[in-house]
Every structure is written in structure tokens, then in C-alpha cells.
Amino acid sequence: MRIRSGFRGCIDMTDRYAVIGNPVAHSKSPRIHAAFAKQTGQDLEYGLLPTPLGEFAASANAFRATGGRGVNVTVPFKLDAFAYATSLTERARAAGAVNTLKFAGDTVLGDNTDGAGLVYDIVERLEFSLAGKRVLLMGAGGAARGVLRPLLDQRPTSIAVANRTVERALALEQQFGAQGPVRGGGYADVKNESFDVVINATSASLSGELPPLSPGAFAPGALAYDMMYGDKPTPFLAYAQQHGAARTADGLGMLVAQAAESFFVWRGVRPDIAPVIAQLRAS
Numbered sequence: 412m413r414i415r416s417g418f419r420g421c422i423d424m425t426d427r428y429a430v431i432g433n434p435v436a437h438s439k440s441p442r443i444h445a446a447f448a449k450q451t452g453q454d455l456e457y458g459l460l461p462t463p464l465g466e467f468a469a470s471a472n473a474f475r476a477t478g479g480r481g482v483n484v485t486v487p488f489k490l491d492a493f494a495y496a497t498s499l500t501e502r503a504r505a506a507g508a509v510n511t512l513k514f515a516g517d518t519v520l521g522d523n524t525d526g527a528g529l530v531y532d533i534v535e536r537l538e539f540s541l542a543g544k545r546v547l548l549m550g551a552g553g554a555a556r557g558v559l560r561p562l563l564d565q566r567p568t569s570i571a572v573a574n575r576t577v578e579r580a581l582a583l584e585q586q587f588g589a590q591g592p593v594r595g596g597g598y599a600d601v602k603n604e605s606f607d608v609v610i611n612a613t614s615a616s617l618s619g620e621l622p623p624l625s626p627g628a629f630a631p632g633a634l635a636y637d638m639m640y641g642d643k644p645t646p647f648l649a650y651a652q653q654h655g656a657a658r659t660a661d662g663l664g665m666l667v668a669q670a671a672e673s674f675f676v677w678r679g680v681r682p683d684i685a686p687v688i689a690q691l692r693a694s
């Protein structure tokens with residue numbers, strides 16, 4: 412496993428992957444995939460592909476021309492990647508965004524592994540079944556949309572989507588309501604309810620804020636999950652601990668699990684995420 416930050420002009424037999432985004436220097440993906448490659452004995456390179464805004468296709472084309480086999484796609488290019496793909500998985504289509512591209516000749520497979528990553532982290536690593544549970548999903552942006560279909564596949568009793576801008580939550584109800592028990596609304600609509608799982612898919616934690624969630628939102632035994640992660644508990648996880656959530660988890664597990672799913676799409680091998688989470692946590 413080698414890591415390079417510039418790929419142009421270097422052609423050898425090793426399969427090449429990268430994360431494409433702007434900015435991308437802070438990405439943990441090279442470290443995660445280096446750990447996966449070492450763990451599974453796969454010979455590959457994984458680097459950074461910093462790309463100016465508006466140049467996604469040119470950057471992806473150049474990478475493919477030098478032997479690139481696939482990329483992870485991060486902000487702000489997930490919609491560009493969706494448009495760039497020549498075929499899409501069902502979960503990418505449902506998400507309306509692509510975070511993983513696999514290149515094979517002229518074919519570009521677009522996938523979205525975010526939802527699978529979240530579900531894997533909750534159900535497999537945290538061993539918290541979603542079947543028959545009442546789920547509150549806070550936020551109605553790209554992350555929320557990307558996880559709804561995989562969450563529905565776990566057969567929860569209901570998924571309430573609450574968002575600051577109510578119309579966006581209603582749009583998700585419109586898109587997913589026919590596929591399962593999804594309803595959208597504002598925070599006021601759920602203020603008298605409690606839930607078995609509360610997932611924070613807002614970016615509020617980025618600015619140290621908390622969505623306007625009622626203190627009674629956490630049912631006995633509830634799991635509070637924040638897609639954000641950091642050195643210390645996010646405002647949402649601190650609030651959840653104070654108001655009765657039995658378990659809390661941040662999004663580092665989701666990050667590593669979605670990467671593992673991408674690795675599986677590319678290599679057909681599924682790495683063990685637990686040691687990689689521990690490694691990132693320790694550093």
C-alpha cells in the first residue's frame with residue numbers, strides 16, 4: 412500500500428484510488444483505506460485528488476487516464492459524481508447523490524455507501540437492532556436523504572424526519588413515503604413524542620449548535636447517534652446523555668463503515684472496521 416497526493420504521470424501495475432473533493436487535505440480516507448489494504452493484503456494506492464470547483468469531470472477523466480480504478484467523492488462533488496456515472500446502484504439513485512465511483516473501461520458505476528455505513532455501524536458494530544423501532548431523523552439535507560432507504564430496509568416501525576426548513580422534510584416524505592412509514596415535519600411536530608433511535612443528520616454540531624429537540628425525545632433504552640464526530644461529545648450527544656438516552660455514538664463509525672463498503676465495491680473484500688475506528692480514535 413502506498414499513498415500519494417499526486418498521481419499524474421505515474422503508471423504502474425498497482426491499482427489506484429483516491430478521494431476527490433474541495434477541500435480534501437483534511438480527509439481521513441487515505442488513512443482508512445491504507446489500514447484496510449494492510450489488513451486485507453490488497454495491493455493498492457490511495458491518494459488525495461484536490462479538484463477546483465467546476466472541474467470534477469476533468470479531474471476524474473485525468474485520474475482514469477492514469478489508471479485510476481475508483482474514487483470516493485466528498486463535498487461538494489456528490490451531485491457531479493451522480494451525473495458523471497454511466498450506471499447507478501439503486502441506493503445511489505434513492506440518495507440522489509454518489510460518494511463512490513468504480514471505473515472499469517468505459518463504464519463508471521456510481522454508488523452511495525453512506526446509508527449502508529450508518530446502518531452497519533448501528534446494527535452490526537453497536538449491535539442495536541432497528542427492526543420495530545421508532546426512529547427520529549433530524550435534518551433533511553444530503554446525508555438524511557442518503558440514509559433513508561437503507562434505514563427503511565431495517566423495517567423500523569416509523570421514521571419521523573424533522574427539519575428546521577419544514578418543506579425539505581416534507582419533500583423527503585413525498586419521495587420515500589410510498590416505500591415505508593416515513594413522515595416529515597418540523598421539530599414542533601415531534602415535541603410530544605419519544606423515540607427509540609434519534610439520529611442527528613444536521614450540520615448543527617459543526618457550529619456547536621443543537622437542533623431544537625424536546626428533552627422527552629429519548630424513550631427508555633434509546634440510542635442517540637450523531638453523524639458528526641470529534642474529540643469530545645457533540646452538543647447533541649451531550650444533550651442526549653443529560654436527557655435519558657441509554658446509548659450514544661458519534662459518526663466516526665459511520666465514516667469508517669461507509670469507507671469499508673466502498674472498499675468492498677472496489678475490491679470484493681470486506682475489511683473489519685473496529686480496529687480502524689480504534690486506530691483513528693487513538694490518534
Ligand code: NDP
Binds near residue numbers: 525614639667
Ligand atoms: P446539508 O448541508 O445537505 O444539510 C444540513 C442539514 O442540517 C439541513 O437539514 C439543515 O437544515 C440542518 N441544519 C444546519 N444547521 C442547523 C441548526 N443550527 N439547527 C437545526 N438544523 C440545522 O449537509 P449534509 O446532509 O451533507 O450533512 C449533514 C451532517 O452529516 C454534516 O455534519 C456531515 O459532516 C455529516 N455527515 C457525516 C457522515 C459520516 O460518515 N459520519 C457522512 C455524511 C454526512 P435546513 O434544511 O433548515 O437548512
